[in-house]
Amino acid sequence: MFKNLQVVGGTFREFRMVRGLRVEVGEELRGWRWGEPPVQPPPLGVRLSVTDVVGGYCESRRDLYLKKVVGVRAEPNGGMKFGAYIHEVFRRSLAELRRLIEGGVVKGWELVQSFNAEAAAREAASAADAEADPRGVELARYLAIQVAARVDEIASRSPADPLSVAARAVPVLAEYVIDGRPLGLTLVRADALYHNVVVEIKVGSYSERHTLALAGYALAIEADEEVPIDAGLLIYVAFNGGVKLRAYPVAIGEGLRREFLEERNRLMELVASGSDPGLSPKCDDKCPLWRHCHGGSG
Structure with missing residues (x-):
């Protein structure tokens, strides 16, 4: 079930619950067992991204064939560009807020005044090759207010140096990059990592395929860091009379892991076959x- 998400200083109250999830995962399904089946990728010389494996639009996966075999380059649609833009706003806002705190801005009101939401949104639009959107500014301001509240909460408990305040107020590692080669994947970019909880941020409605992406990220992190990742959190961003975040906790158990690995293998074979x-x-x-398959240039 979805839960309304209260953001406090870049951390999420629901993380406490998610981190408490306990799942049974056999050693053979941990990412660090990448040299042995079933985690080991088939020796086909094919590398896929997590997005390639999870898919999104095409049921037959002709999209992957066109991309990997034919070499067709797909131009992202408006929804995809907006999603990338919101991801960038999240990442850049949290990074800038943490930088300000580390630089000595340790009062909530001062942090809100010092943070430039418009600049964060503008830079995010440029990085995502998307149109700047007022909703990005709205999200950046929302994050700043929540982080500021957390800064004041920390200060009210005991004196702390700016680096300590920053680490506690913005503990989320935004855009966690992992080398996916041991799993036959390309460079893997998880939206965020909070301790041992992998986070995926989405704009739109819930989809089961988003949980599958969490399994891919968890396996990649385990292969790279050799630490267990048993839980994930899907965060859906909506703009309806203000910023609204909804969270969906996910236990990354054996079933989800097997599903991701089996789909990875199937799609690698599809690409290798060239059919x-x-x-x-x-x-x-x-x-x-769509236009490439149904007439017109893609």
Whole structure:
């Protein structure tokens, strides 16, 4: 069930509950066992991204065939660009807020005044190659207010140096980058990591495929860091009379891990075969390759 998410200083109260999730995962399904089946990738010389494995629009996965075999370059649609923009706003806002605190801005009101939400949103739009959107500014301001509240809460308990305050007020590692090669993946970019909870930020509605992405990130982190990642958190951002975040905790157990690994293997074999899987029985006209499959340039 979804929960309303209260953000306090870049951390999420629901993380306490998610971190308490306990799942049974056999040693053979841990990412650090990447040299042995079933985690070991098939020796096909194919590398995929987590997004490639999870998919999104194409049921037959002709999109992957066109991208990896034919070499078609898909232009992201408006929704994809907006999603990338919101991701950048999240990442850049938290990074800038932490930088300000580390620099000595340790009073909430001063932090809000010092933080430039418009600049954060503008830089995010440039990085995402998207149009600047007022909702990005709204999100940046929202994050600043929540972080400021956390800064004041920390200060009220006991004196602390700026570095300590920053680490406690903004403990989320935004955009956690992992080398995915041991799993046959490309460079893996998890949206965030909070201790041992992997985080995926989404704009839109809940989808089961988003939970599958968490399994991919967890396996990649385990392969790289050799620490268990048993839980994830999907965070959905909505703008309806203000910023609203909703959280969905996910236990990254054996079933989810097997599903990701089996899909990875199947799609690697699809690409290695070079065979066109054909059109999807239900083509989504939002797919960035729709025009390529149905006439016109992609």
